Amino acid sequence: MSKSYEFCTVEKDGHLTVITMNRPEVMNALHYEADLELNEVFDDFRDDADQWVAIVTGAGDRAFSAGNDLKTQARVKGRRQFPPGGFAGLSMRTDIDKPVIAAVNGLAMGGGFEMALACDIVIAADNAYFALSEPKVGLAALAGGIVRLPQVVGWQRAMGILLTGRRVPAAEAAEMGFVNVVTEQGQALAVAREWAAQILECSPVSLRTTKTVAYSAFYGDDLDELMRRDFEAVRKLRASNDYIEGPTAFAEKRKPVWTNS
16 A cells, blocks of 8 residues: 655555655755655554554665755745654654664765664665765754764764765765665665565564663663753854855855854
């Protein structure tokens, strides 16, 4: 059974839900309206007792998600909102106790990378790369990336990504530990389905218990608080001229002029 929304498609195949971000014309970049829609989709997956495993991927063969739709953000002068689940309704979630697999079929930048970090298993095509490039456009990876990445790869490795915005290719991502398997281009979703089939051989009750206990042990009970805390530094960023200049420069296809204010 499949259902088409405005910005994504959802396929329910037995106990498996496949969620596909569907804005290939902008490399699956998302705005607030798409986030809201996907937040509803992930709420439905969370609450549907008949759905045991989810895969999330992007339409087309170029991008998982290019992250925030900066042209849309430029039009609203930087006032970017997120639903409770974060970017794509997923990146800041701590309330899904079922396995979620990312099938990264191309670039995963900004919120796209944050989505992958929020998943339990990441399958990446060999043409995929990952970046938290928000500082290059006057923003910060506030939809979960700043908190999750150091937990997963360690402080220095995380800072090497967060403070440069550099692109990490799939092979290096696997070596660093936030990608499970690298596949041939075009095969990420097929391999993710193979992993889902293995998971579906297990007891769904056991899976939920395993994820809940492992999550608590790895992240601690304060992960949700950390991601949602109203840091003074975040307030200053959102009130700055640079926060508006970055998306505006991107939309106008020019280099940003930083004023440090």
